[in-house]
Amino acid sequence: MADAACGPSNSLQQFKQQTQLDRTLQQDRVTSRSRPGQGFRSADPNAGLLDPEFEAFQAGLPPPDFQTFQPHHPGPPRFQQAFPEPAQGSSSWASDFQRMSLASPPPMQQQHPVGPSSSNWAQDFRSNIAQSAPRAQNSSPSPFAFQQGARLGMNGYQSNFAQPAYSPSMQSKGKEPVMEQFDEAAFERAFDMAKEDMMADVAPVSAVDDAQMNQEVESMSAAKAEESHQLNQQDVEQSLSDLHHPLDSNEHALPEGMIREEHKEPGQNTRNEDDALAATAQELLEKVENNQTDKFRNSQFLGLMRRLRDREVKVEGDKMVETTASTSTSTTDHPLNTTATSTPRFNNSEQIPRHEQDHDPNRHQRPIDDGADVVNLLSQPGLPGGEPSTPPSLAPDPSPSNLDLTEDMERRRLGDLWRSMLPSSSAESPRGLDPRAHSVGAEQSGFASPAFTA
Amino acid sequence: MLEFRTAGFNPYSVKYSPFFDSRLAVSAGANFGLVGNGRLFILNLTAEGIVCEKFFETQDCLFDLTWSEQHENQLLTAGGDGSIKLFDIGVGEFPVAGWQEHGREVFSVHWNLVNKNTFLSSSWDGTVKIWAPERKESLVTLPVHSCVYSAEFSPHHPDIVTCVSRDSHLRVFDLRQKPSAQNHLTLAIPIHAPLKIPIPDNVTGGVQPSECLTHDWNKYRDSVLATAGVDGTIRTFDLRAPSGPVNVLPGHEYAVRRVSWSPHLSDTLLSASYDMSCRVWTDGSTQDNGGSGVGFGRELGRMDAHTEFAMGVDWCMFGAEGWCSTCAWDEKVLVWDVRDFMRR
Numbered sequence: 001m002a003d004a005a006c007g008p009s010n011s012l013q014q015f016k017q018q019t020q021l022d023r024t025l026q027q028d029r030v031t032s033r034s035r036p037g038q039g040f041r042s043a044d045p046n047a048g049l050l051d052p053e054f055e056a057f058q059a060g061l062p063p064p065d066f067q068t069f070q071p072h073h074p075g076p077p078r079f080q081q082a083f084p085e086p087a088q089g090s091s092s093w094a095s096d097f098q099r100m101s102l103a104s105p106p107p108m109q110q111q112h113p114v115g116p117s118s119s120n121w122a123q124d125f126r127s128n129i130a131q132s133a134p135r136a137q138n139s140s141p142s143p144f145a146f147q148q149g150a151r152l153g154m155n156g157y158q159s160n161f162a163q164p165a166y167s168p169s170m171q172s173k174g175k176e177p178v179m180e181q182f183d184e185a186a187f188e189r190a191f192d193m194a195k196e197d198m199m200a201d202v203a204p205v206s207a208v209d210d211a212q213m214n215q216e217v218e219s220m221s222a223a224k225a226e227e228s229h230q231l232n233q234q235d236v237e238q239s240l241s242d243l244h245h246p247l248d249s250n251e252h253a254l255p256e257g258m259i260r261e262e263h264k265e266p267g268q269n270t271r272n273e274d275d276a277l278a279a280t281a282q283e284l285l286e287k288v289e290n291n292q293t294d295k296f297r298n299s300q301f302l303g304l305m306r307r308l309r310d311r312e313v314k315v316e317g318d319k320m321v322e323t324t325a326s327t328s329t330s331t332t333d334h335p336l337n338t339t340a341t342s343t344p345r346f347n348n349s350e351q352i353p354r355h356e357q358d359h360d361p362n363r364h365q366r367p368i369d370d371g372a373d374v375v376n377l378l379s380q381p382g383l384p385g386g387e388p389s390t391p392p393s394l395a396p397d398p399s400p401s402n403l404d405l406t407e408d409m410e411r412r413r414l415g416d417l418w419r420s421m422l423p424s425s426s427a428e429s430p431r432g433l434d435p436r437a438h439s440v441g442a443e444q445s446g447f448a449s450p451a452f453t454a
Numbered sequence: 455m456l457e458f459r460t461a462g463f464n465p466y467s468v469k470y471s472p473f474f475d476s477r478l479a480v481s482a483g484a485n486f487g488l489v490g491n492g493r494l495f496i497l498n499l500t501a502e503g504i505v506c507e508k509f510f511e512t513q514d515c516l517f518d519l520t521w522s523e524q525h526e527n528q529l530l531t532a533g534g535d536g537s538i539k540l541f542d543i544g545v546g547e548f549p550v551a552g553w554q555e556h557g558r559e560v561f562s563v564h565w566n567l568v569n570k571n572t573f574l575s576s577s578w579d580g581t582v583k584i585w586a587p588e589r590k591e592s593l594v595t596l597p598v599h600s601c602v603y604s605a606e607f608s609p610h611h612p613d614i615v616t617c618v619s620r621d622s623h624l625r626v627f628d629l630r631q632k633p634s635a636q637n638h639l640t641l642a643i644p645i646h647a648p649l650k651i652p653i654p655d656n657v658t659g660g661v662q663p664s665e666c667l668t669h670d671w672n673k674y675r676d677s678v679l680a681t682a683g684v685d686g687t688i689r690t691f692d693l694r695a696p697s698g699p700v701n702v703l704p705g706h707e708y709a710v711r712r713v714s715w716s717p718h719l720s721d722t723l724l725s726a727s728y729d730m731s732c733r734v735w736t737d738g739s740t741q742d743n744g745g746s747g748v749g750f751g752r753e754l755g756r757m758d759a760h761t762e763f764a765m766g767v768d769w770c771m772f773g774a775e776g777w778c779s780t781c782a783w784d785e786k787v788l789v790w791d792v793r794d795f796m797r798r
Contacts, residue, residue, distance in 0.1 A: 291707075295730050295761055301464075301486055301783055320485050413488055413534070413559065 274314050281308040455759065456789040458504035463493045465781035467518045467712075467766040473526035475772030476500070477507075478779055480787050481531055483515025492516040494531055496543055499789065510541050510549070518562045523570040524587070530573060532560035538575050540587060553585060555592055562604045569612030576605035582617050584629070596627050597637055603667045603683075610676035618681050622646050622663035624691060643691060645681050647698030661685065668712045674720035680737070682710035688725055690737045690751070701737045703751045714767050718775035722754070724792065726764035732757045732780045734792045755795040760784055 284305050288296055296302060304320075307313040313320050463482035471477035476499040484490030492512040498505050514534035522528035527543040528550070536556040539549035556577035565573040572593065576582045582605045583592040598619050605617035613629040615638075626641035646663045666683035677693040678700075686706040689699035708728035716722040723735040737751040762783035770777040776793040 288708075299730075299762055301762055304486070315489050318489050318491075320489060 274311065277315060278309050278311060281305040285309060455791075455794075456499065456504050458495075458497055458506070458787040460493070460495055460781075460785045460787060462785070463495075464762075464783040464785060465765060465787060466516065468779045468781040468787055469519055469521055469529075469766075469768050470770050470772075470779065471521050471526065472523060472771065473521075475770065478504070478787070478789070479519055479521065479529050480766075480781055481516035481519040482781075483517070483534065486783055487515035487517065487534065490515070492531075492534065494519065494529075494541060495787075497787065504787065504789065508543055510547060512539065517559060520563045520565045520573065522573075522587075523565045523567060530563045530565065532563045532575060534559045536560055536577065536579075538563060538585070551587065553590070553592070555583060555595075556581065561602065562606075564606045566607040566612055567609045568607070572607075572612075574605055574607060574615060576602035576617055578602070580619075582615065582627070584615070594629065594633075594638070596639070598625060601665075603665070604669050606669065606671055608676070609671050609673055616669065616671070616679060618645070618666035618669045618683070620665045622666055622683070624666070624669060624679065624681055626693060626696075641693065641696050643696050644698065645683070645689060645691075646685075649699055649702060661687075665709075667709060670713050670715050670723075672715045672720060673717050675739070678739075680713050680715060680723055682706075682713045682725060684709040686710060686727065686729070688713055688723065688735060688751075701739075701751045703735050703737065703753070705733060705735075705753045706731070711763065711765050712767050714769055714778075716775065717769050717771045724767045724769060724778055724780075726767045726780055726782070728763045730758070730760050730762060730764055730782065732760065732764050732767060734795065755792065755797050757788075757790060757792070757795045759788055759790075760786060 285302065288302065304313065311323055314323055315321075458480075460480060460482050463484055464486045465480050465482040466487060467481045469479050471479070478495075478497040478499070480495040480497060481492065482495065483492045492515040494510040494512065494516055495506055496508040498507045512531070512533060514537075516531045516533060518532040520530050522530065522540070525542075529541055529543075531539050531541065531549075533539060536554060536558055538553045538556075538560055540551040542550045553575075556575065557579040558577055560575050560577045562576045563573060564575075572584055572586050574582055574584050576598075578601045580597065580599050580601060582596040582598060582602055584594040584596070585592050596615065596617075598617060599621075600623075601620035602617050603619060605615060608614035608616065615627040615629065617625050617627075619625070622645045624641075624643040624645055625639060626643075627638040628640045629638055631638050631640065644663070645666050646661045648661070662685075664683055664685040666681050668683070669679055669681040672678035672680070675692075678690060679693070680688055680690045681699075682688040686704065686708055688703040688706075688710060690701040690703075691698075692700045703723070706725065706727040706729050710725050710727045712726045714724050716724070719740075721736045721738065721740040723737065724732065725735065726732045733756040734754040735751060736754055757780070760780065760782035762785075764780060764782040766779075766781040768779050770779070770789075774791070776791045777789065778792055779787060779789045781787045
């Protein structure tokens with residue numbers, strides 16, 4: 001490049017100069033790197049699978065077997081699992097419907113066509129839609145979807161959502177309306193039945209139903225549900241009680257399919273997490289059990305670990321709470337209690353409402369003081385913390401990464417913190433050295449740094 | 455010895471202000487950082503002892519903090535929710551800026567001491583990120599692929615970054631290099647490697663890899679660092695001999711949570727450990743053997759006033775050379791003079 005700068009110049013040389021320009025610095029990954037999620041290069045397992053298909057298409061050959069195509073994303077199998085009854089029922093219902101060859105487009109419920117009846121990319125696309133918008137199944141505008149819901153009645157309809165007791169009678173009722181013989185009369189009757197059911201149900205709206213409807217609305221409004229987010233019974237209750245904190249409840253909002261799946265084994269995950277936490281605490285205590293110094297025996301942290309191990313304390317949401325089974329009266333020296341009594345104002349069992357945390361809606365109205373110039377600088381648009389109304393990084397609603405963190409975070413964090421505390425069993429192999437031997441030698445030498453004694 | 459109680463919160467880190475000799479900041483979390491809120495304390499050393507000047511509440515535990523080198527009232531925190539926040543003591547009760555890119559807990563933050571326009575963060579998501587305070591997104595992401603417990607800029611050069619991680623390696627990044635497949639990585643030193651020059655009465659060969667929790671640059675010798683971790687041993691490294699440790703300082707019974715080189719003495723280290731003690735060390739480099747950094751390191755003294763795991767240490771840059779501050783999960787922040795704890 002440097003030699004091209006001097007000497008005679010022509011257009012070809014200019015062009016060569018352009019192509020040989022070292023752009024690696026300009027192509028620094030300043031922007032691409034900043035998004036961790038976009039950085040990975042996990043190969044699409046189906047890359048190249050379509051190529052022979054495309055070539056065959058171009059050559060005018062019949063399309064090859066579609067069975068080889070593997071849906072790339074992990075969503076649909078889980079989704080199918082989350083909606084066992086409706087998916088199956090609707091697909092059989094839909095296929096029955098198709099067999100009747102009514103001149104109507106296939107309804108939206110046909111999300112998981114059995115067999116390779118439709119081309120694979122279309123299936124992929126559909127299940128993508130199902131993944132990103134699971135509500136589509138129940139909010140489908142198809143009249144038959146409505147009919148099915150109507151035949152189920154309001155109760156049956158709700159049982160699609162967060163009804164803890166999924167009654168088998170409802171289920172059979174739900175599977176029944178497979179239209180073997182479709183006639184106008186039945187269609188009309190269904191509308192009548194739905195009307196009756198609705199009239200019957202609207203009057204005595206119980207508080208629970210109301211709450212469930214609210215919850216459903218809330219879960220509809222959830223922009224994106226973390227797939228790996230496990231919701232347990234407590235979380236459901238939590239989200240019910242959090243209905244008046246819409247910002248807060250975002251965290252708990254999930255597609256109702258997931259909620260219902262949880263209800264099949266209520267409390268299972270809670271118990272598993274508690275077990276894992278107790279096991280971690282147990283492991284931690286075993287590592288220090290041979291240390292009988294006063295400090296370790298009286299350690300409040302290790303006391304907390306003992307209580308976690310013995311299930312006297314458990315983690316609930318953002319707090320550590322004593323389990324009801326704990327009848328111990330000697331809790332006065334416990335850190336949780338001392339916290340509550342010694343600093344009533346900052347009792348950490350009382351959560352700061354999320355909308356009051358870490359963001360400042362009135363920042364621009366604050367009196368000018370020491371750091372005001374910096375604030376002004378930072379409040380400029382395009383800078384972090386700018387646009388006081390909704391500073392992106394300080395907005396109270398949790399980003400997807402936040403959701404990821406809340407999921408059994410305390411267990412992972414305890415495990416990680418614990419790993420960083422003491423040697424793991426593998427690292428505990430004898431090093432042939434009592435670490436204190438060396439320091440005792442130093443002690444005996446009586447040496448002190450001259451700099452310090454000066 | 456001065457004492458301050460961070461009632462209800464368990465401190466993780468304490469740092470002296472680089473601008474005022476009487477100002478300290480402490481980052482802490484409720485419930486030992488497992489769940490619950492975090493709090494950032496701004497403390498003042500006064501004639502009446504340590505006084506809390508101000509505190510900031512956060513949603514999640516604050517694992518680390520660093521003072522801004524640009525502005526005397528600003529400081530950064532490393533959040534358990536993956537966020538980095540910039541607080542201004544003169545401004546309200548909320549951060550003046552925040553950054554959210556890390557996918558897991560941010561475990562350390564450090565401000566560049568030479569080029570004061572950048573800072574870094576390291577996270578359990580296995581990355582180190584370089585940031586500029588006026589930019590929304592990180593400048594550079596350095597992949598480590600292992601839980602990064604500690605990362606620092608060199609105090610001698612604006613573009614040298616080091617980090618230590620779960621995989622028992624000390625990595626050195628040179629940001630001046632082209633971002634190639636190496637991602638600026640220039641050195642990865644195995645921390646568990648045996649000593650080059652065996653020290654008598656010290657068995658150092660064949661140590662198992664163990665997680666490295668902390669490291670610090672020597673403030674005087676521009677190629678010397680100290681690391682420490684789960685095996686309770688402090689090691690010093692010289693980047694001119696990057697095959698393994700130069701010196702080994704065993705003594706702590708449990709993992710060492712933090713080490714810090716003295717800002718006044720080129721051979722002196724302070725450490726905090728899960729054995730609830732804080733200890734002062736020399737790596738022997740200024741002794742009679744020529745100051746080559748290969749002397750016999752030893753423990754000079756220990757301070758046992760903490761009654762829970764000791765988490766943070768920092769030296770005071772101002773005044774006499776022995777003043778330091780330590781914090782531990784016993785909700786105590788202590789300011790003391792290491793000269794009172796030297797073995798006579």
